[in-house]
Amino acid sequence: MIVEAIAVGTELLLGHTVNSNAALIGSRLADAGLEHHFSTAVGDHPGRMVDAIRLAMGRADAVILTGGIGPTQDDLTREAICEATGRPMLYSDEYASRLRRWWAARGREMPDSNLKQAEYPEGATLLDNPKGTAPAIQLEHEGVVIFALPGVPAELEVLLDKYVLPLLRERSGEGVVLSRVIRTYGQSESRVAEMLADIFEETGNPSMAFLASAAEIKVRLTAHADTEAGAEALIAPFEAAVRERMGSLVFGIDDETIESIVLRMAEEKGWTLATAESATGGKVAARITAVPGASRVFRGAIVAYQDDVKKMNLSVGDDLIAEHGVVSEPVAMAMAEGVARALDADVGIAITGSAGPEPLEEAAGTMVVAVRTPEGTMARTLRLPGDRERVRTYTSTGALHMARLAMAGKWWSGRPKDGRWV
Amino acid sequence: MIVEAIAVGTELLLGHTVNSNAALIGSRLADAGLEHHFSTAVGDHPGRMVDAIRLAMGRADAVILTGGIGPTQDDLTREAICEATGRPMLYSDEYASRLRRWWAARGREMPDSNLKQAEYPEGATLLDNPKGTAPAIQLEHEGVVIFALPGVPAELEVLLDKYVLPLLRERSGEGVVLSRVIRTYGQSESRVAEMLADIFEETGNPSMAFLASAAEIKVRLTAHADTEAGAEALIAPFEAAVRERMGSLVFGIDDETIESIVLRMAEEKGWTLATAESATGGKVAARITAVPGASRVFRGAIVAYQDDVKKMNLSVGDDLIAEHGVVSEPVAMAMAEGVARALDADVGIAITGSAGPEPLEEAAGTMVVAVRTPEGTMARTLRLPGDRERVRTYTSTGALHMARLAMAGKWWSGRPKDGRWV
Numbered sequence: 091m092i093v094e095a096i097a098v099g100t101e102l103l104l105g106h107t108v109n110s111n112a113a114l115i116g117s118r119l120a121d122a123g124l125e126h127h128f129s130t131a132v133g134d135h136p137g138r139m140v141d142a143i144r145l146a147m148g149r150a151d152a153v154i155l156t157g158g159i160g161p162t163q164d165d166l167t168r169e170a171i172c173e174a175t176g177r178p179m180l181y182s183d184e185y186a187s188r189l190r191r192w193w194a195a196r197g198r199e200m201p202d203s204n205l206k207q208a209e210y211p212e213g214a215t216l217l218d219n220p221k222g223t224a225p226a227i228q229l230e231h232e233g234v235v236i237f238a239l240p241g242v243p244a245e246l247e248v249l250l251d252k253y254v255l256p257l258l259r260e261r262s263g264e265g266v267v268l269s270r271v272i273r274t275y276g277q278s279e280s281r282v283a284e285m286l287a288d289i290f291e292e293t294g295n296p297s298m299a300f301l302a303s304a305a306e307i308k309v310r311l312t313a314h315a316d317t318e319a320g321a322e323a324l325i326a327p328f329e330a331a332v333r334e335r336m337g338s339l340v341f342g343i344d345d346e347t348i349e350s351i352v353l354r355m356a357e358e359k360g361w362t363l364a365t366a367e368s369a370t371g372g373k374v375a376a377r378i379t380a381v382p383g384a385s386r387v388f389r390g391a392i393v394a395y396q397d398d399v400k401k402m403n404l405s406v407g408d409d410l411i412a413e414h415g416v417v418s419e420p421v422a423m424a425m426a427e428g429v430a431r432a433l434d435a436d437v438g439i440a441i442t443g444s445a446g447p448e449p450l451e452e453a454a455g456t457m458v459v460a461v462r463t464p465e466g467t468m469a470r471t472l473r474l475p476g477d478r479e480r481v482r483t484y485t486s487t488g489a490l491h492m493a494r495l496a497m498a499g500k501w502w503s504g505r506p507k508d509g510r511w512v
Numbered sequence: 513m514i515v516e517a518i519a520v521g522t523e524l525l526l527g528h529t530v531n532s533n534a535a536l537i538g539s540r541l542a543d544a545g546l547e548h549h550f551s552t553a554v555g556d557h558p559g560r561m562v563d564a565i566r567l568a569m570g571r572a573d574a575v576i577l578t579g580g581i582g583p584t585q586d587d588l589t590r591e592a593i594c595e596a597t598g599r600p601m602l603y604s605d606e607y608a609s610r611l612r613r614w615w616a617a618r619g620r621e622m623p624d625s626n627l628k629q630a631e632y633p634e635g636a637t638l639l640d641n642p643k644g645t646a647p648a649i650q651l652e653h654e655g656v657v658i659f660a661l662p663g664v665p666a667e668l669e670v671l672l673d674k675y676v677l678p679l680l681r682e683r684s685g686e687g688v689v690l691s692r693v694i695r696t697y698g699q700s701e702s703r704v705a706e707m708l709a710d711i712f713e714e715t716g717n718p719s720m721a722f723l724a725s726a727a728e729i730k731v732r733l734t735a736h737a738d739t740e741a742g743a744e745a746l747i748a749p750f751e752a753a754v755r756e757r758m759g760s761l762v763f764g765i766d767d768e769t770i771e772s773i774v775l776r777m778a779e780e781k782g783w784t785l786a787t788a789e790s791a792t793g794g795k796v797a798a799r800i801t802a803v804p805g806a807s808r809v810f811r812g813a814i815v816a817y818q819d820d821v822k823k824m825n826l827s828v829g830d831d832l833i834a835e836h837g838v839v840s841e842p843v844a845m846a847m848a849e850g851v852a853r854a855l856d857a858d859v860g861i862a863i864t865g866s867a868g869p870e871p872l873e874e875a876a877g878t879m880v881v882a883v884r885t886p887e888g889t890m891a892r893t894l895r896l897p898g899d900r901e902r903v904r905t906y907t908s909t910g911a912l913h914m915a916r917l918a919m920a921g922k923w924w925s926g927r928p929k930d931g932r933w934v
Binding site for chain 1: 522523524525526527528529530531532534535536537538539540541542548549550551552553554555556557560564567582583584585586614618619623624625626643644664666723787789791792793794795796797798800801802804806807810811812813814815816817818820821824825854855856900901904
């Protein structure tokens with residue numbers, strides 16, 4: 091069964107509102123194993139709304155409209171459905187009475203404009219909206235089922251779950267769709283795609299997709315099957331093949347973040363964490379402390395933005411800076427060790443480098459990351475493209491991944507070793 | 513001129529990614545005075561991409577595609593444009609050499625799959641992408657101009673501003689649209705709207721809009737005129753009226769951020785800055801150091817996430833914590849003074865509080881901000897609604913605004929004083 095979504099509202103086209111309803115509908119349809127080919131936003135304009143509805147009816151089995159069913163002059167979804175299907179508008183005395191009772195129960199007089207919400211296209215069913223006064227509408231027309239739902243996300247979500255998805259799933263009889271996201275770090279999107287090219291060739295159901303987000307590359311497997319167990323069984327061998335191929339480039343699955351994994355690893359080892367940051371200016375600490383429960387493990391951070399703070403508060407030696415320069419592996423290692431000492435932590439994560447002003451093509455940010463654990467201290471130099479903010483973001487992501495590998499007793503080399511990615 | 517947007521990516525239809533690019537494009541088109549009737553999302557499916565492109569070409573003067581121009585097997589936008597326009601795919605040796613140089617400059621070997629980014633439909637222009645390796649594409653076909661832009665928001669934004677909007681505005685020949693954003697902090701959106709209600713009544717050209725973003729409220733004036741000077745003359749009296757009414761609630765205009773303003777004020781006074789952060793975990797420092805040139809003023813930060821770090825590294829007295837609790841104005845003031853001393857800075861900005869759901873002794877959402885300047889130390893308690901990340905963001909914004917007012921010798925009271933907002 092193919093479902094198409096149409097979001098109604100000029101505010102979406104003006105960019106005043108981000109169309110998060112489209113993502114909500116998309117994820118619910120995917121969970122229900124329903125196909126979803128197009129999602130459109132259209133303004134509060136009768137002619138263009140009719141065009142969008144007719145187009146969707148021509149290429150989908152079900153159309154989900156959101157927005158435009160409120161009481162004001164620019165709420166035109168009911169009218170557009172009437173025109174797109176050639177049906178007259180009717181009026182529900184019963185719903186009008188309900189509306190009056192709803193307002194009366196709240197001790198308020200109902201503005202007459204609200205009676206518009208008792209209107210419906212001939213043949214439609216009014217669906218009760220437990221979170222608002224605008225009823226939703228369900229209409230079957232020439233084999234296509236049309237829903238008109240409120241644009242308020244909380245109301246939309248309730249009505250999707252209560253009416254729309256049960257009906258569509260029952261009609262489709264098509265089982266489930268399951269996705270597994272394998273999160274990797276350490277190689278570019280194109281390199282990951284090359285590493286997995288032969289596995290990709292064998293995909294179909296499940297399908298495989300690559301998604302780059304900051305420095306992390308996600309490999310997504312999506313399977314269709316009759317049951318969740320069946321979908322899981324289709325995904326399992328591909329997931330295993332990807333994990334085998336990519337080794338410790340894989341750091342997590344689905345919604346796991348590197349921050350949460352670093353915290354969990356530290357907690358399992360009984361280690362506490364601290365960061366010493368120069369160019370990232372506290373970004374790594376801010377990311378770690380965004381995770382609830384971080385205080386069980388995270389001691390704190392010293393942001394040493396001017397060089398003498400590195401000397402004064404992290405005990406980085408004058409001689410070391412003079413000999414190697416501030417942006418160097420020896421200085422980063424001294425910072426990692428210095429912050430572990432100063433804040434009495436087991437693991438110190440340090441960053442020194444120059445994020446640059448706003449260079450584009452030529453000047454790459456040179457950043458050095460070091461990690462101190464009770465088992466040793468290691469450093470690595472990164473040369474990163476992009477502007478200041480990108481360099482800072484990629485460096486903080488890199489530092490967290492290096493902490494993961496250092497705590498696991500591994501250290502990312504970027505090169506295969508004995509045929510495996512370590 | 514009518515412009516249509518098409519976002520390419522199965523992740524949008526699966527709801528894994530919210531289509532914020534559509535809102536970005538929408539707001540830029542609105543600012544430029546261009547019409548925008550439909551915005552569509554389509555998956556990485558060749559046939560459906562071609563359908564979407566043909567449909568848009570039939571009803572718009574310009575089509576902006578985003579996504580699907582990366583190097584992997586599921587990046588199919590170039591191919592879809594070729595098919596929709598009946599043009600062959602060509603290959604740019606020059607761009608291929610640039611890609612090789614780009615990778616070589618970073619000391620890495622380029623995966624061959626990246627050469628896909630040197631492909632383009634016959635007749636297209638490759639637009640340089642200053643933030644990534646995938647070039648954007650511009651193609652004129654039967655009177656419609658088609659752009660294929662990257663889906664990465666930061667890359668998209670740069671390319672929209674650099675190439676797409678100037679070209680579309682020039683072609684539309686519709687005069688000049690000028691916006692002035694007046695940035696305010698300290699009152700809610702509805703209160704700001706009330707304060708300016710009579711000025712709003714007089715608007716038309718320019719129009720006035722209110723935009724809430726985190727804790728800051730922007731007042732945007734947008735004027736249409738034949739020339740930039742004409743638009744500026746329309747805006748000027750309204751801008752002056754808003755500033756007069758709102759006093760020091762106004763902190764900047766257009767793209768000025770509170771971070772950049774705090775740094776500029778400190779530099780003008782010859783003062784250095786440091787932060788001491790508990791619940792915000794380094795977020796304020798990270799925001800300050802995101803501004804190029806921050807190192808002239810910003811000394812560093814101490815993130816004291818566990819309580820004994822506050823005592824050890826910020827010299828907050830045991831007795832003070834015992835008497836008032838960690839989340840208290842006396843402790844925040846001691847932290848502000850402690851960090852100024854520890855990092856040898858003139859201004860100390862301190863935050864202590866509980867962002868939840870790790871409750872300390874105070875309710876989650878209770879945050880205390882203090883600022884130490886050479887002229888004195890002040891503190892303020894904020895009670896913020898929302899989840900952990902929202903509380904942390906609002907608090908760091910609040911702390912920066914309090915630093916601004918403290919350095920200006922004012923302290924935000926939220927109340928008018930002698931008829932003016934101080």
